[in-house]
Amino acid sequence: MTEAVKVLIIEDDPFISDLLELYLVQEGFLVSMAYDGEAGWEMYYDEAPDFVILDIMLPKMDGWEVCREIRRDERQVPILMLTGKGESYDKIKGLQLGADDYVVKPFEPKEIIARMQAILRRTSPYKHERKSLYFENMQIDVQQHQLLRKNESVILPSKELELLYFLALEKNQVFTRQQLVDSIWGYDYEGDVRTIDVHIKRIREKIGDEWPYWKLKTIRGVGYKFEVNDHV
Known part of the structure; x- marks a missing residue:
């Protein structure tokens, strides 16, 4: 440190x-x-x-x-x-x-x-490397710990913002719960992978979706992805 x-x-x-x-x-x-x-x-x-x-x-x-x-x-x-x-x-x-x-x-x-x-x-990893992400009516800025939805600030706890940023950065890629736990919580995390479900639910409640542009999607039996329609 x-x-x-x-x-x-x-x-x-x-x-x-x-x-x-x-x-x-x-x-x-x-x-x-x-x-x-x-x-x-x-x-x-x-x-x-x-x-x-x-x-x-x-x-x-x-x-x-x-x-x-x-x-x-x-x-x-x-x-x-x-x-x-x-x-x-x-x-x-x-x-x-x-x-x-x-x-x-x-x-x-x-x-x-x-x-x-x-x-x-x-x-607070990679603070100087990570960039803001822009989607239809949403901006994710992890350096400033800020999420803007339709130009209004939405407060997310650090873990929720990290999870949303990770999925949005790797848009359209499906991740299992275990992969998300390993990436966000770390490989030494010994808690329940259902932690992911709790956080995803809370994120959805706060940001909703903007389909047909983007949405936080459940892939049944597999995990989650941040789906972006690049053809709109």
Whole structure:
């Protein structure tokens, strides 16, 4: 990393917070900590972190609500959620609210760091190489983290924007869920490939389609593609 990444840990267990801080500082991250959701929400706006580690079960304001509020910020800072539960409901809900990844307690601090680094690679790779993409009534600009639909800004969490950009860049090419997970989440991702379905559904809800010019299409039994009609 050429510039220190500021991490905000919102976790009410001091042991977990202190342990994460120790490992993160050793890796060169700058760390701030909050011990309840309300304080974490305030620190998010006061300190403008580059990354948030967010527990679900928090006093005063739970992690779901904090995540929801953070996702209203145009900066779309990456969020890694911590949960003591392993149920798929918690995982899917976190992704639907815009979290980039989740880790179930107990965990190894090194796993947190590995997942953080993977998220950071995915949410800000190739910034100087990637270009804006233009389609009928839509512009995707990942450098500015901006999506314009009919000249109006549409806010997408970083993972959704990455996924849409990847599919649009490789227009008319079909990708399986596993290929998309490997490309966007990384080969070390151990979560469920159905994550893709959740994100595709949310993207469609926000951008719709512009057929006969373009649409985000499901290829039944295979995966997805961003279909563009080059003959219109």
